[in-house]
């Protein structure tokens with residue numbers, strides 16, 4: 251059994267690769283980082299350090315790697331044989347890897363007419379569908395028709411906090427104990443081969459929105475408010491009583507939307523929120539606010555973790571969700587110089603103002619009541 255996984259980074263090694271390997275798959279990572287690729291080829295093994303109240307080590311075997319440009323032909327051959335093709339490269343990179351996946355599918359159609367599941371494990375709604383759109387652009391109509399019989403792109407939600415790594419050896423990954431991987435079966439071709447620990451559901455939207463609008467919404471608030479107050483890590487920022495209270499407030503707002511929209515049980519959702527808030531306080535991992543706040547333009551998107559729940563809240567309840575609005579205001583202050591999106595966002599705010607930036611990146615129409623609320627919150631933050 252073979253899995254080809256694009257992106258041997260934090261979540262790739264620390265979660266997807268680990269689960270696939272433990273489920274009996276030979277895992278071939280594909281990456282552009284030559285150092286990581288070489289080390290994986292050499293060692294064919296790495297450690298996952300599970301850091302909670304206790305520290306536990308798990309060993310991941312039967313892994314290797316290919317360079318996505320230098321080993322192009324080998325990547326295609328592996329896609330042609332794989333049972334799974336998975337990705338964890340970041341939403342903005344999916345269009346860049348789509349051409350090689352399309353070529354791999356083309357090769358596969360020549361030599362192997364069995365189903366393959368192509369799954370984007372990214373923090374976004376409809377990640378695999380988005381990848382499919384880009385792959386399809388590279389195939390002819392005839393190839394698309396053939397590929398439709400064998401290649402499915404099930405959407406999924408993945409959850410495990412994996413910080414940037416600072417270990418002695420390059421391949422080890424320190425992760426939190428919690429994990430969740432939910433895959434949607436709708437429109438799947440054939441049955442999904444078993445992967446240990448994966449939950450299979452008919453319809454993904456309730457699960458991906460619950461994850462993105464709780465874990466990632468809360469995480470974004472801690473990151474941006476923490477950065478604003480000059481905290482270095484997420485767990486340090488969570489010790490600030492005001493930030494803690496702001497996170498809980500915003501999660502109750504997104505929770506109100508999720509409960510109303512999907513019928514989640516209110517008491518169970520409170521337990522879910524508590525568990526997530528507790529995960530953010532884990533001091534056994536060092537997760538920098540700048541990692542969690544990375545790519546603020548992506549995070550300001552209309553379907554992403556702050557704007558989508560805020561807009562849905564306003565549309566459903568005709569009230570301003572002041573906790574979520576504070577998170578958006580804090581995002582607009584994120585001026586981390588090493589983050590190119592943060593720099594672009596700051597430049598846009600300088601040129602077009604907050605209203606212009608929210609209209610351009612968040613898709614809020616000029617005059618939307620959320621814009622005025624964000625502006626008020628930005629002014630309040632400035633007074634602190």
Ligand SMILES: NC(=O)c1ccc[n+]([C@@H]2O[C@H](COP(=O)([O-])OP(=O)(O)OC[C@H]3O[C@@H](n4cnc5c(N)ncnc54)[C@H](O)[C@@H]3O)[C@@H](O)[C@H]2O)c1
Pocket residue numbers: 256257258259260261262280281282283318338339340341343346347371372373408409410411412413
């Ligand atoms: N880290 C987490 O806690 C976490 C949890 C859940 C989901 N995710 C999602 O997983 C994705 C990856 O996040 P991450 O934290 O692992 O990031 P990361 O930067 O650690 O890993 C991304 C990897 O992709 C590789 N890459 C970049 N361009 C590539 C290309 N063209 N071809 C092949 N590989 C390429 C990079 O070299 C890197 O190794 C993101 O969408 C993120 O939202 C992350």
Ligand SMILES: O=P(O)(O)OC[C@@H](O)[C@@H](O)[C@H](O)[C@H](O)CO
Pocket residue numbers: 373408409410411412465466469470541542543544545
């Ligand atoms: O990966 P991003 O940039 O979309 O979001 C940053 C973090 O919130 C994220 O990586 C979480 O750690 C992860 O989603 C937990 O499952």
